[in-house]
Amino acid sequence: xxxxxxxxxxxxxxxxxxxxxxxxxxxxxxxxxxxxxxxxxxxxxxxxxxxxxxxxxxxxxxxxxxxxxxxxxxxxxxxxxxxxxxxxxxxxxxxxxxxxxxxxxxxxxxxxxxxxxxxxxxxxxxxxxxxxxxxxxxxxxxxxxxxxxxxxxxxxxxxxxxxxxxxxxxxxxxxxxxxxxxxxxxxxxxxxxxxxxxxxxxxxxxxxxxxxxxxxxxxxxxxxxxxxxxxxxxxxxxxxxxxxxxxxxxxxxxxxxxxxxxxxxxxxxxxxxxxxxxxxxxxxxxxxxxxxxxxxxxxxxxxxxxxxxxxxxxxxxxxxxxxxxxxxxxxxxxxxxxxxxxxxxxxxxxxxxxxxxxxxxxxxxxxxxxxxxxxxxxxxxxxxxxxxxxxxxxxxxxxxxxxxxxxxxxxxxxxxxxxxxxxxxxxxxxxxxxxxxx
Amino acid sequence: xxxxxxxxxxxxxxxxxxxxxxxxxxxxxxxxxxxxxxxxxxxxxxxxxxxxxxxxxxxxxxxxxxxxxxxxxxxxxxxxxxxxxxxxxxxxxxxxxxxxxxxxxxxxxxxxxxxxxxxxxxxxxxxxxxxxxxxxxxxxxxxxxxxxxxxxxxxxxxxxxxxxxxxxxxxxxxxxxxxxxxxxxxxxxxxxxxxxxxxxxxxxxxxxxxxxxxxxxxxxxxxxxxxxxxxxxxxxxxxxxxxxxxxxxxxxxxxxxxxxxxxxxxxxxxxxxxxxxxxxxxxxxxxxxxxxxxxxxxxxxxxxxxxxxxxxxxxxxxxxxxxxxxxxxxxxxxxxxxxxxxxxxxxxxxxxxxxxxxxxxxxxxxxxxxxxxxxxxxxxxxxxxxxxxxxxxxxxxxxxxxxxxxxxxxxxxxxxxxxxxxxxxxxxxxxxxxxx
Numbered sequence: 001x002x003x004x005x006x007x008x009x010x011x012x013x014x015x016x017x018x019x020x021x022x023x024x025x026x027x028x029x030x031x032x033x034x035x036x037x038x039x040x041x042x043x044x045x046x047x048x049x050x051x052x053x054x055x056x057x058x059x060x061x062x063x064x065x066x067x068x069x070x071x072x073x074x075x076x077x078x079x080x081x082x083x084x085x086x087x088x089x090x091x092x093x094x095x096x097x098x099x100x101x102x103x104x105x106x107x108x109x110x111x112x113x114x115x116x117x118x119x120x121x122x123x124x125x126x127x128x129x130x131x132x133x134x135x136x137x138x139x140x141x142x143x144x145x146x147x148x149x150x151x152x153x154x155x156x157x158x159x160x161x162x163x164x165x166x167x168x169x170x171x172x173x174x175x176x177x178x179x180x181x182x183x184x185x186x187x188x189x190x191x192x193x194x195x196x197x198x199x200x201x202x203x204x205x206x207x208x209x210x211x212x213x214x215x216x217x218x219x220x221x222x223x224x225x226x227x228x229x230x231x232x233x234x235x236x237x238x239x240x241x242x243x244x245x246x247x248x249x250x251x252x253x254x255x256x257x258x259x260x261x262x263x264x265x266x267x268x269x270x271x272x273x274x275x276x277x278x279x280x281x282x283x284x285x286x287x288x289x290x291x292x293x294x295x296x297x298x299x300x301x302x303x304x305x306x307x308x309x310x311x312x313x314x315x316x317x318x319x320x321x322x323x324x325x326x327x328x329x330x331x332x333x334x335x336x337x338x339x340x341x342x343x344x345x346x347x348x349x350x351x352x353x354x355x356x357x358x359x360x361x362x363x364x365x366x367x368x369x370x371x372x373x374x375x376x377x378x379x380x381x382x383x384x385x386x387x388x389x390x391x392x393x394x395x396x397x398x399x400x401x402x403x404x405x406x407x408x409x410x411x412x413x414x415x416x417x418x419x420x421x422x423x424x425x426x427x428x429x430x431x432x433x434x435x436x437x438x
Numbered sequence: 439x440x441x442x443x444x445x446x447x448x449x450x451x452x453x454x455x456x457x458x459x460x461x462x463x464x465x466x467x468x469x470x471x472x473x474x475x476x477x478x479x480x481x482x483x484x485x486x487x488x489x490x491x492x493x494x495x496x497x498x499x500x501x502x503x504x505x506x507x508x509x510x511x512x513x514x515x516x517x518x519x520x521x522x523x524x525x526x527x528x529x530x531x532x533x534x535x536x537x538x539x540x541x542x543x544x545x546x547x548x549x550x551x552x553x554x555x556x557x558x559x560x561x562x563x564x565x566x567x568x569x570x571x572x573x574x575x576x577x578x579x580x581x582x583x584x585x586x587x588x589x590x591x592x593x594x595x596x597x598x599x600x601x602x603x604x605x606x607x608x609x610x611x612x613x614x615x616x617x618x619x620x621x622x623x624x625x626x627x628x629x630x631x632x633x634x635x636x637x638x639x640x641x642x643x644x645x646x647x648x649x650x651x652x653x654x655x656x657x658x659x660x661x662x663x664x665x666x667x668x669x670x671x672x673x674x675x676x677x678x679x680x681x682x683x684x685x686x687x688x689x690x691x692x693x694x695x696x697x698x699x700x701x702x703x704x705x706x707x708x709x710x711x712x713x714x715x716x717x718x719x720x721x722x723x724x725x726x727x728x729x730x731x732x733x734x735x736x737x738x739x740x741x742x743x744x745x746x747x748x749x750x751x752x753x754x755x756x757x758x759x760x761x762x763x764x765x766x767x768x769x770x771x772x773x774x775x776x777x778x779x780x781x782x783x784x785x786x787x788x789x790x791x792x793x794x795x796x797x798x799x800x801x802x803x804x805x806x807x808x809x810x811x812x813x814x815x816x817x818x819x820x821x822x823x824x825x826x827x828x829x830x831x832x833x834x835x836x837x838x839x840x841x842x843x844x845x846x847x848x849x850x851x852x853x854x855x856x857x858x859x860x861x862x863x864x865x866x867x868x869x870x871x872x873x874x
Contacts, residue, residue, distance in 0.1 A: 361534065
């Protein structure tokens with residue numbers, strides 16, 4: 001978590017009023033800011049995409065085109081958390097249910113009206129001939145690129161498309177190769193996260209000749225069960241099926257997968273990051289871990305197109321504060337700090353400190369440490385303010401995470417006087433014992 | 439006996455309307471679920487407040503009601519009448535955070551309202567022991583005691599000499615907090631566990647303590663306080679001079695016709711406690727244009743809760759400090775109160791003066807029932823209060839237990855409920871011990 005602080009600008013540039021350039025170039029697809037609408041219900045029609053661009057979105061990936069489908073009702077489910085709706089969201093909706101020629105006509109119209117925005121056609125068909133046909137017809141609209149939907153984990157995958165492709169690197173590679181052969185615009189392969197290691201399908205896309213990958217598509221999921229009817233949710237007349245899960249709840253998993261590709265030396269393609277972005281800080285996380293553009297769907301389904309203002313202004317403000325002139329200056333900037341566990345310093349020590357003047361005496365830190373962690377917090381009395389036993393504190397952070405008062409619990413660095421030493425250092429020296437954290 | 443539908447209290451709106459389901463879920467979501475929560479410590483009945491709030495949040499409303507009512511059978515009325523500002527809500531850690539504390543009373547009401555209003559059974563009588571206990575007085579202390587005794591397997595018989603069951607909960611609680619019919623509904627719900635009532639029976643008039651000792655294994659004294667205390671000033675018997683609790687009972691139950699607020703210009707309430715505030719607020723809310731509380735001491739010495747005083751000020755009640763009544767004047771009917779100012783040491787100062795008034799209410803305490811209690815052998819009474827062992831409510835006479843206002847000198851419904859329940863366990867322990 002970062003947040004806009006009051007720290008001095010890193011490069012000594014003026015913090016306010018300085019022009020910052022939010023434009024990005026993702027595999028040759030240019031947009032005035034890195035915020036694209038992901039393929040989905042918000043990009044179903046020209047009317048929506050017009051309004052989105054008016055609101056300030058930098059790009060839009062059109063709702064996936066393909067053979068005609070029929071949708072079920074209902075098709076969406078949400079998880080609420082502590083009074084907040086749509087902490088997680090799932091859908092069993094298929095690709096576009098509108099005729100192909102209507103979509104193509106509208107894509108062309110939108111692109112003509114918004115030449116500076118990225119307009120990407122999302123595609124999902126089966127045979128080589130169908131791919132050739134739909135790529136040619138799509139590119140005739142003047143769109144800036146293509147996204148191959150190898151991600152949807154419901155419905156289409158039962159017909160051998162969507163995640164059925166994304167889960168089979170050989171098939172993925174072959175279709176990517178067809179697309180690269182037929183396309184004159186950049187080809188993005190959209191990956192499913194429903195795999196063991198995202199690097200396998202990502203490398204297949206690279207071998208097939210794709211220009212970029214976008215990730216992640218949705219996670220296979222069941223939202224829950226209606227406790228009266230016993231129908232899985234979302235319910236289609238008392239029955240349900242697995243759908244694709246997305247929204248804020250999935251962001252950390254998506255970030256991991258983006259990071260995995262960002263760190264892999266053999267993987268060289270640009271990344272468009274997707275998964276649970278609601279705020280500028282969410283988007284910034286993706287950019288710092290290697291994404292060049294960020295795609296958003298659920299947050300728009302929840303709050304509408306105008307959230308882009310918060311994304312744009314937040315990113316601008318952060319760039320001014322940190323002295324970055326352009327987005328490409330910091331794409332992937334956090335990746336060097338991402339290490340394997342075995343490379344982390346085992347001699348680094350922090351302990352928790354509780355500020356008694358702001359403590360509200362809820363004792364959540366005590367309960368968490370006592371029952372859920374390492375028994376390092378005591379209740380010495382006579383007040384209800386807990387006390388950290390520094391000698392025992394393992395520095396795990398849990399108390400700080402559960403404390404409802406911002407800034408009340410801080411983690412303070414303790415100088416151990418020991419040099420940096422990682423697990424891998426110990427293995428090299430032959431001093432590593434058995435065991436690891438569970 | 440149902441209360442008449444045209445009684446004066448029906449003109450009062452609910453001062454804290456019930457939460458909607460959406461409001462309740464959102465409010466419950468704010469609760470931090472504190473460890474060893476201060477709100478629980480602040481509750482005389484130690485309701486597991488974080489648990490019932492989590493149950494509301496997790497949409498287990500009936501479970502929340504069970505959590506509340508198992509700790510406090512009067513959870514329905516307490517949700518409305520408890521001074522939560524000085525109890526659970528006052529202890530909420532959000533106060534220290536500078537944020538609004540959790541609306542615990544209103545969440546409790548959200549959970550308990552449907553149970554009482556729909557008559558949902560929560561409790562069952564325990565396995566019969568064959569023992570029977572008399573509970574004298576029909577207010578919260580006696581009912582809580584009887585209810586718990588029946589859960590423990592004993593029979594319980596309440597002797598109530600007054601026209602309405604429920605004691606002050608029915609005829610004394612401020613009507614904007616709870617109306618008489620709500621109290622009667624709660625009494626009916628509590629009675630359903632198997633409480634036996636002997637209505638209209640006054641101990642000392644209709645039955646003696648000896649007769650009770652013969653018929654019952656134990657006796658619980660839950661008689662509360664006596665009638666409004668007089669000041670002993672000239673003119674107190676004039677029409678228009680009321681005892682405050684008698685006035686409130688008339689407004690609430692209509693058993694005695696309440697004064698017509700349209701015919702009162704000025705009402706003077708004498709006293710500085712919560713009963714004085716209640717009487718004054720009720721008169722002001724009924725439309726009396728000029729309501730004054732006359733109190734001998736300064737504002738910071740008033741025993742009434744600060745939050746209640748603030749409400750009274752908002753409702754237009756005027757506070758007159760360091761004044762003392764000398765006489766009530768009039769010709770058959772009250773026309774004025776003669777008052778004197780007091781100096782810092784509470785000595786009369788200056789010339790006495792007349793304050794024209796159509797109604798005066800005396801809220802200077804309630805009498806005790808000592809004469810009646812004197813007939814119980816060995817019963818220790820101190821300062822009008824029956825002395826009890828705080829651990830189990832037992833009096834100095836081994837067959838008698840007590841709780842509520844009679845033992846604590848006048849506290850809240852929640853205290854009466856806690857003490858009645860505690861006495862029930864004291865009685866139960868003794869009955870089982872003596873049977874063994």
